[in-house]
Amino acid sequence: MSAISVDNVWKEYGDQIVLENVSIEVESRSFIALVGPSGCGKSTFLRMLLGQERPTRGTILLDGQPLPSEPGRDRGVVFQKYSVFPHLTALGNVLVGKELTGSRITGKLFGAARKAAVEEARAMIVDVGLSGAEQKYPAQLSGGMQQRLALAQALLMRPKVLLLDEPFGALDPGIRTEIHQLMKRLWHETPMTVVMVTHDMREAFTLATRVIAFERRRDRPEEKLRYGATITSDIPIWPPRRAGVVATS
Ligand SMILES: Nc1ncnc2c1ncn2[C@@H]1O[C@H](COP(=O)(O)OP(=O)(O)O)[C@@H](O)[C@H]1O
Numbered sequence: 001m002s003a004i005s006v007d008n009v010w011k012e013y014g015d016q017i018v019l020e021n022v023s024i025e026v027e028s029r030s031f032i033a034l035v036g037p038s039g040c041g042k043s044t045f046l047r048m049l050l051g052q053e054r055p056t057r058g059t060i061l062l063d064g065q066p067l068p069s070e071p072g073r074d075r076g077v078v079f080q081k082y083s084v085f086p087h088l089t090a091l092g093n094v095l096v097g098k099e100l101t102g103s104r105i106t107g108k109l110f111g112a113a114r115k116a117a118v119e120e121a122r123a124m125i126v127d128v129g130l131s132g133a134e135q136k137y138p139a140q141l142s143g144g145m146q147q148r149l150a151l152a153q154a155l156l157m158r159p160k161v162l163l164l165d166e167p168f169g170a171l172d173p174g175i176r177t178e179i180h181q182l183m184k185r186l187w188h189e190t191p192m193t194v195v196m197v198t199h200d201m202r203e204a205f206t207l208a209t210r211v212i213a214f215e216r217r218r219d220r221p222e223e224k225l226r227y228g229a230t231i232t233s234d235i236p237i238w239p240p241r242r243a244g245v246v247a248t249s
C-alpha cells in the first residue's frame, strides 16, 4: 500500500518549465527526503503529490491508481508555517479534519462519533508530546509545538502519504533534534509513506530511507525558463532503514 509511481512528469507555468522528465518509483512505507536549490520545484512537486496541482505532462499513481484531482484524506500535509488554524484550539485543530469529513452538511460531529473522535484527538495530542495544551491556541504555542500540532492534525486522518514541506526548517537546532525523534517514531508506528522536502542535509540523512536531489541541468540565466529541474541523484541510505524496525541509529 501507498506506493507512489511518478512517470515522466513535466510541470510548466506559462512559458516557464519548472520540472522536466521526473520519474521515480517510491516503495510503500519509504521516507523520501527531497533536497535541491531554492526555486527548483520541490514545493511544486509536493503540491502535485497532494493533488493541488496537476502535471502538465506525465502521470502520478498512488497504489496504481491515478491521483484524485483534489487533495483528499489519504494525503496529509505539513508546511513550514500555517498548517494549523489560528482561530481553533489545539484540540479543535486536530479534530477539524474529522469534523469536516464526518459531516459534510454541518461540519460537526455528534454523539458517539464525536466522543470517539475527541478521544482519538486527545490521544494523538499526547502522542506528539502536547498533553496539557489541548485548549491552547496556536499563538500560545512555540514554533516546535505548533509543528507537533500540525503533525497530529495530519496524522489523525490516517493518511497513506504524509507530505512535509520544510516542516522543521524554522525551528531552533535543539528543538529540531527532539522533533526528529518524534518524526522517526511516528513514521515507524504509522502505516504511511513520507515525502519530506528539506534544506538540511543532516535532517535528510537522519530521517530518510532515500535522499532524492532535484536540480536544473542547465542553469545559465538564458536557460532558466527553457529547462526544468529533474532528479539528479538518488541515494539510498545505508544501512537500510525499514519502517517498523527500530535500529539504534
Ligand atoms: N502557482 C505558480 N505560478 C507560477 N509559477 C510558479 C507557481 N508556483 C511555483 N512557481 C514557480 O516555480 C518555480 C519553483 O517553485 P517552488 O516549487 O516553490 O520551488 P522550491 O520549493 O524548490 O523552492 C519557481 O520559479 C516559482 O516561481
Ligand SMILES: [Mg+2]
Pocket (backbone or CB within 6 Å): 042, 043, 044, 165
Ligand atoms: Mg519550497
